[in-house]
Amino acid sequence: xxxxxxxxxxxxxxxxxxxGGVILIGIIVLTCISIVGRAFVPLDIGIGPIRGIxxxxxxxxxxxVFAFLPYSQMQQAHARVDLLKPAFGTLANRSLxxxxxxxxxxxxxxxxxxxxxGMVDKMRFGETTLIAQIPVWYGFAACLPxxxxxxxxxxxxxxxxxxxxxxxxxxxxSHVQH
Amino acid sequence: xxxxxxxxxxxxxxIALVLLRAPIALAMIAVGVGGSxxxxxxxxxxxxxxxxxxFGTFSNYSxxxxxxxxxxxxxxxxxxxxxxxxxxxxxFLGHRRGGVAMSAVAACAGFGAICGSSLATAATMGQVAxxxxxxxxxxxxxxxxxxxxxxxxxxxxxxxxxxVIYAILAEQNxxxxxxxxxxxxxxxxxxxxxxISIWMRRSQSDAxxxxxxxxxxxxxxxxxxxxxxxxxxxxVGGIYSGLFTPTEAAAVGAAATGIVALVSGQMGWxxxxxxxxxxxxxxxxxxxIILGAGMYNNFLALTQLPQLAGVWVGDQGFSxxxxxxxxxxxxxxxxxxxxSLSMVLLTVPIIFPIMLTLDFGMSASDFGxxxxxxxxxxxxxxxxxxxxxxxxxxxxxxxxxxxIGQTYRGxxxxxLTDLVRVMLLAAFPPITLAxxxxxxxxx
Numbered sequence: 001x002x003x004x005x006x007x008x009x010x011x012x013x014x015x016x017x018x019x020g021g022v023i024l025i026g027i028i029v030l031t032c033i034s035i036v037g038r039a040f041v042p043l044d045i046g047i048g049p050i051r052g053i054x055x056x057x058x059x060x061x062x063x064x065v066f067a068f069l070p071y072s073q074m075q076q077a078h079a080r081v082d083l084l085k086p087a088f089g090t091l092a093n094r095s096l097x098x099x100x101x102x103x104x105x106x107x108x109x110x111x112x113x114x115x116x117x118g119m120v121d122k123m124r125f126g127e128t129t130l131i132a133q134i135p136v137w138y139g140f141a142a143c144l145p146x147x148x149x150x151x152x153x154x155x156x157x158x159x160x161x162x163x164x165x166x167x168x169x170x171x172x173x174s175h176v177q178h
Numbered sequence: 179x180x181x182x183x184x185x186x187x188x189x190x191x192x193i194a195l196v197l198l199r200a201p202i203a204l205a206m207i208a209v210g211v212g213g214s215x216x217x218x219x220x221x222x223x224x225x226x227x228x229x230x231x232x233f234g235t236f237s238n239y240s241x242x243x244x245x246x247x248x249x250x251x252x253x254x255x256x257x258x259x260x261x262x263x264x265x266x267x268x269x270f271l272g273h274r275r276g277g278v279a280m281s282a283v284a285a286c287a288g289f290g291a292i293c294g295s296s297l298a299t300a301a302t303m304g305q306v307a308x309x310x311x312x313x314x315x316x317x318x319x320x321x322x323x324x325x326x327x328x329x330x331x332x333x334x335x336x337x338x339x340x341x342v343i344y345a346i347l348a349e350q351n352x353x354x355x356x357x358x359x360x361x362x363x364x365x366x367x368x369x370x371x372x373x374i375s376i377w378m379r380r381s382q383s384d385a386x387x388x389x390x391x392x393x394x395x396x397x398x399x400x401x402x403x404x405x406x407x408x409x410x411x412x413x414v415g416g417i418y419s420g421l422f423t424p425t426e427a428a429a430v431g432a433a434a435t436g437i438v439a440l441v442s443g444q445m446g447w448x449x450x451x452x453x454x455x456x457x458x459x460x461x462x463x464x465x466x467i468i469l470g471a472g473m474y475n476n477f478l479a480l481t482q483l484p485q486l487a488g489v490w491v492g493d494q495g496f497s498x499x500x501x502x503x504x505x506x507x508x509x510x511x512x513x514x515x516x517x518s519l520s521m522v523l524l525t526v527p528i529i530f531p532i533m534l535t536l537d538f539g540m541s542a543s544d545f546g547x548x549x550x551x552x553x554x555x556x557x558x559x560x561x562x563x564x565x566x567x568x569x570x571x572x573x574x575x576x577x578x579x580x581x582i583g584q585t586y587r588g589x590x591x592x593x594l595t596d597l598v599r600v601m602l603l604a605a606f607p608p609i610t611l612a613x614x615x616x617x618x619x620x621x
Contacts, residue, residue: 014455021454024245028436031429035422054239057425062237064245065465071455072462078201079463079517083566085199096198103204110225111232118229140233147232 002163009156013074016149020067027060052132059129059139066146070153073104091165098161105154112147115140181217185483188213192474202520203463206470213477227476235469239425243342243352245461246428250337250435251293252453255302257439259406263288264306266399272388276378278314279324280371282307286328287367288403290335291410292435294342295460296561300329300569304576315385318580320377323562323588326569327370327596330558333518335363336414337431339464340522340554342424347526350546352424353417357617358547358610362555362603369595377591405438418617464519471523478528488532498536505529506556506600513560517568521557540607547614548607552600559596562589 030050040047072078085093119140127136188209195205214224235241267281267288274280286303293299304325311321333340336356345352378385413431416422422430439445445453478484491501512521530549538545561569564586574585603609
């Protein structure tokens with residue numbers, strides 16, 4: 001049961017991170033094309049920058065960052081200060097770990113809930129981006145998979161740290177290798 | 179409890195959470211949200227903000243330079259350029275006493291020109307240079323200390339992730355900051371080389387030197403690093419000449435570095451995947467801190483602490499230089515335990531407006547550049563000071579037989595040169611600003 005949870009969370013985190021990477025590369029390629037197009041403007045032969053490239057990039061960046069969140073959580077990549085770690089002992093460290101993972105789960109859940117409500121607002125007001133006229137709620141909607149993935153992985157991390165606390169004989173962090 | 183008391187109490191609470199090993203982003207969000215709730219008496223304000231705050235922050239066009247530079251740095255680590263840089267540096271410097279270590283520092287400086295992160299620079303150059311340093315018999319303390327210090331050139335020499343963040347927070351011109359960082363970065367590399375030279379002369383170490391290399395070979399080695407120069411010129415020159423926006427330049431730099439990595443044959447699918455995943459976790463980590471620092475600073479703004487602190491500092495009639503010294507010293511002390519990025523994100527929105535009201539006898543725009551470079555250097559020192567110096571850990575983990583205590587000791591001479599450089603740059607602002615003035619005078 002736990003193994004299945006771990007495998008699913010890990011696969012989800014990696015898949016979303018790679019998808020986010022694809023979006024990032026996509027923005028890079030589009031930006032380069034747009035710059036080349038802009039260089040042709042003085043020639044006046046109908047080639048120019050991509051219209052609304054900034055709007056599209058902004059949405060793309062947000063979608064990518066949301067898609068990166070689960071992987072970062074899975075890898076416990078968040079910056080922290082390990083100065084007092086040796087002073088606490090295993091039990092205290094693992095208990096704190098559980099508390100902080102619960103905190104991350106709470107943040108992930110509330111953030112996703114509010115993102116969803118934000119999307120509903122944008123849909124209701126029919127707001128669009130400035131130049132490309134893309135409905136803003138599309139962007140919010142595209143961020144939801146990453147946000148939901150973050151909630152799922154954060155839930156797994158809670159179960160992982162609970163397990164480390166209650167079954168200390170087992171390896172605390174069995175990171176799947178990539 | 180008054181709002182000001184709340185704000186003042188929030189600092190120790192935040193520090194306590196961080197010392198309990200809470201992820202820094204989580205600690206800032208918790209204290210920021212909790213504080214805002216206590217000030218306004220309702221959770222509704224924060225909940226309302228959250229509807230658009232995450233999307234707004236993550237889609238911010240200025241911040242998006244960060245994932246692009248991170249990806250560019252990842253591609254750079256897989257481009258084989260670290261090895262060519264080291265070879266080129268070694269053919270010029272390797273025959274001198276301490277020359278192999280100096281070459282490592284010079285190569286770090288070169289690598290810093292295409293990589294905006296210190297950890298990536300330290301890790302990549304460590305892989306190339308550590309085996310060589312050992313082959314020539316360098317003591318473990320010097321080898322690891324020099325590489326950890328050399329790694330800090332990654333953020334000192336533009337492009338630099340921390341400078342991007344400072345530019346956004348202090349509303350400074352990113353292209354001018356990059357130019358301003360150039361001379362201090364070169365000074366840093368020269369200072370580290372001087373430290374190596376003095377160390378080697380005093381320690382009577384039995385480290386050997388490389389054979390002198392002829393000029394033909396030197397030129398041949400130097401031509402192999404042209405992609406580094408080309409990419410650096412494209413990115414920094416492109417931004418400065420107005421050809422690209424900073425975000426576009428970062429995208430072009432990432433594309434160019436990615437192409438070099440592909441062409442070098444060192445980046446296949448597994449390496450590409452690794453680059454994406456490393457970018458993903460670093461990006462998410464940084465954006466969570468940006469989010470957290472934003473929420474914490476929102477809470478402080480509610481309590482009006484930043485304005486009151488500004489008024490208080492003004493009323494005391496301190497000399498501006500005294501305030502500057504206190505601020506820089508505070509960064510140095512906190513840098514020993516805090517992560518540099520969190521420190522900049524937390525403090526610059528509060529401290530910069532206060533500093534701006536003090537008269538250092540220069541224009542506001544010059545001050546913004548000069549102060550930014552000083553902050554950059556003092557937070558970068560935190561990467562190589564015990565007990566928590568990330569670069570020291572990164573390099574030490576690559577040389578398992580060298581005790582961390584030796585690495586700490588090895589870093590000390592480099593920390594000293596850092597301190598001397600900060601004093602120099604603080605006392606003589608033109609060192610930082612001259613290049614900006616020069617280029618501006620042509621514009």
